[in-house]
Amino acid sequence: MKLAHLADLHLGFRQYDRQTPRGGNQREADVADAFRRAVDDLLEQRPDLILVAGDVFHSVRPTNSAILFLFKEVHRLRAGLPDTPIVMIAGNHDTPRSTETGTILRLYEALGVHVVIEAAQYLTFSKLDCSVLAAPHQALAQPERPALRPQRGTTFNVLLVHGQLPGLGEQRGTMEYGGAPVQLEDLAPAQWDYVALGHYHVAREIEKNAWYAGSLEYVAPNPWGQLQDEEEYRARGKGYLLVHLPGSRVEFRPVDRTREHIDLPSIDGKGLTPNQLDERIAAHVTAAKSAIDGQIVRQLVFDVPRATARDLDHAAIRGYKARALHYQLDLRRPDVRRGDAPGSFTQRQTLPETVQTFLEHRPLDADLDRAEFVRLGVDYVARVGREGEP
Numbered sequence: 001m002k003l004a005h006l007a008d009l010h011l012g013f014r015q016y017d018r019q020t021p022r023g024g025n026q027r028e029a030d031v032a033d034a035f036r037r038a039v040d041d042l043l044e045q046r047p048d049l050i051l052v053a054g055d056v057f058h059s060v061r062p063t064n065s066a067i068l069f070l071f072k073e074v075h076r077l078r079a080g081l082p083d084t085p086i087v088m089i090a091g092n093h094d095t096p097r098s099t100e101t102g103t104i105l106r107l108y109e110a111l112g113v114h115v116v117i118e119a120a121q122y123l124t125f126s127k128l129d130c131s132v133l134a135a136p137h138q139a140l141a142q143p144e145r146p147a148l149r150p151q152r153g154t155t156f157n158v159l160l161v162h163g164q165l166p167g168l169g170e171q172r173g174t175m176e177y178g179g180a181p182v183q184l185e186d187l188a189p190a191q192w193d194y195v196a197l198g199h200y201h202v203a204r205e206i207e208k209n210a211w212y213a214g215s216l217e218y219v220a221p222n223p224w225g226q227l228q229d230e231e232e233y234r235a236r237g238k239g240y241l242l243v244h245l246p247g248s249r250v251e252f253r254p255v256d257r258t259r260e261h262i263d264l265p266s267i268d269g270k271g272l273t274p275n276q277l278d279e280r281i282a283a284h285v286t287a288a289k290s291a292i293d294g295q296i297v298r299q300l301v302f303d304v305p306r307a308t309a310r311d312l313d314h315a316a317i318r319g320y321k322a323r324a325l326h327y328q329l330d331l332r333r334p335d336v337r338r339g340d341a342p343g344s345f346t347q348r349q350t351l352p353e354t355v356q357t358f359l360e361h362r363p364l365d366a367d368l369d370r371a372e373f374v375r376l377g378v379d380y381v382a383r384v385g386r387e388g389e390p
């Protein structure tokens with residue numbers, strides 16, 4: 001049999017204030033497009049079983065447009081693959097803090113999706129001679145973690161789980177806060193035909209038969225670090241996994257993205273005049289391997305004194321910002337130790353910086369303004385800090 005393993009769709013994720021012609025958030029549309037392309041590919045590949053390993057939505061209260069979008073796409077899967085069961089578990093992003101809040105994921109049960117939100121649950125698909133133990137975030141976040149072991153009433157036994165294995169994404173801040181910690185011994189990959197993991201956003205083999213599928217788009221945290229993680233693991237961008245059982249041969253199915261993340265080569269600003277730095281920045285824009293227009297671009301510059309930053313050609317920088325979907329000129333002060341990226345844990349951070357990094361990644365309801373939320377949080381911490389001063 002052939003199963004499809006998807007994870008971390010983060011539908012409804014929003015970023016930057018660029019709008020689509022219809023007035024939606026452009027990045028939200030990008031994330032939706034990636035999933036639509038994955039559905040297109042699923043309809044061609046015709047897996048016998050589809051597993052979605054949590055963080056279906058970016059927030060517990062997604063927008064109506066995100067809810068409707070998923071409804072249409074699941075309906076498309078149901079119509080095209082009527083005999084293929086779909087199993088969805090909740091991740092840390094779509095687990096309500098109180099049970100009374102309820103979860104919109106239940107809506108998709110109306111389309112025949114098997115939705116598992118709280119306790120771990122065995123689902124048996126007798127036609128496939130396959131049983132799935134679905135262990136959502138909530139099940140693993142309990143102090144008493146359930147033993148994740150197969151029942152062995154079927155030929156195939158698959159574990160579907162949303163959790164955080166130690167040691168991943170620590171170097172570049174690419175592991176999200178708030179995941180349920182899980183140990184490899186808890187999962188016991190040798191006991192299973194396959195272990196489908198969600199939570200870490202980079203496709204990653206843990207064991208031959210245990211994988212993180214990764215997200216379908218460069219959603220938070222730290223997409224630049226995710227690119228570096230991919231390079232380290234020789235992962236091939238974003239996509240989902242097609243797993244052939246028995247033997248768990250894993251096939252990565254890349255999913256095209258609407259736009260690229262372009263990390264321009266970093267610049268050492270030490271000793272450069274504002275004019276010289278302007279020239280280097282401009283040269284990198286010109287030399288970018290694909291034009292920056294419509295892309296998401298970062299230019300890191302180390303060792304830039306405040307006065308140099310002030311006297312840069314801000315009109316030119318505004319020009320780059322207008323061309324790209326997002327152009328981030330990341331100027332680091334001379335006293336900041338070199339880290340790979342913002343949010344990198346190798347940097348020593350002040351308390352307000354730590355709070356800022358945390359709040360920037362904390363799951364939020366869709367109707368909250370994150371920039372304002374972060375600003376308020378950092379402001380409160382800074383104020384308390386000042387109160388302690390003489």
Ligand SMILES: [Mn+2]
Nearest residue numbers: 008055091199
């Ligand atoms: Mn996630």
